[in-house]
Amino acid sequence: MPASNAKSRKDELVGPLGESVPELRKRALLTLRRLKRAYPDATIPLNYSSPLELMVATILSAQCTDARVNEVTATLFTKYRSAEDWASADIKTLEREVHPTGFFRNKAKAIKESTRDVIEKFGGEVPRTLEELTSLRGLGRKSANVLITHAFGGQGIIVDTHFRRITRRLGLTAQMDPVKIEHELMEIIPRNRQADFSLYINWHGRVTCFARKPDCAGCPARKGCPACESAGEITWDVKK
């Protein structure tokens, strides 16, 4: 088939409401503008002062509140300063120290293994690319994208629990799988807006579009949200 007749993936992607990629992009960017206006102080809620600290904080944040992670890391970051410090930590001691964040055995192991990989594969410096970051044991795509966008000023789609819930409510994707959501949103959101889009959608989930009872009446993105209950007519039921 000649290249001009070949359908690209972009042409094939249609949103759950039957919108084309350009239509989805227009709506998503309009939502982003509204969220940026509404939340001028939006920021990543984890405390850190280096890529290494953010890597550890991200590992600890799985299934745990950011406030609890910040409490735990406030002490930990004064004790463990380099990748070598973390990698050589006594596993039982580290398990005890990260215990308040839950899943303490897995998290202590992931911290030791990922920092060991940082030393052995990357000379003690946290790497900067998605491929390199996801080659570290204990680090998934979400954590890798958090590091790329927040520690290194790059671009990426960060699919956490808020992002999945809200992009589905907004009718930007019907996927459940985080990797599929990431790939669909990468096609919809221009590369240079992906970090911003991830940050503001995440923040929106923390302060307005709650999992159990979203504050649709006070939502800056309700105009154009197909799941908005206060609009009187719900055009998109994500539970279907």
Ligand code: SF4
């Ligand atoms: S209108 Fe409601 S469901 Fe839609 S984004 Fe806002 S809070 Fe969430």
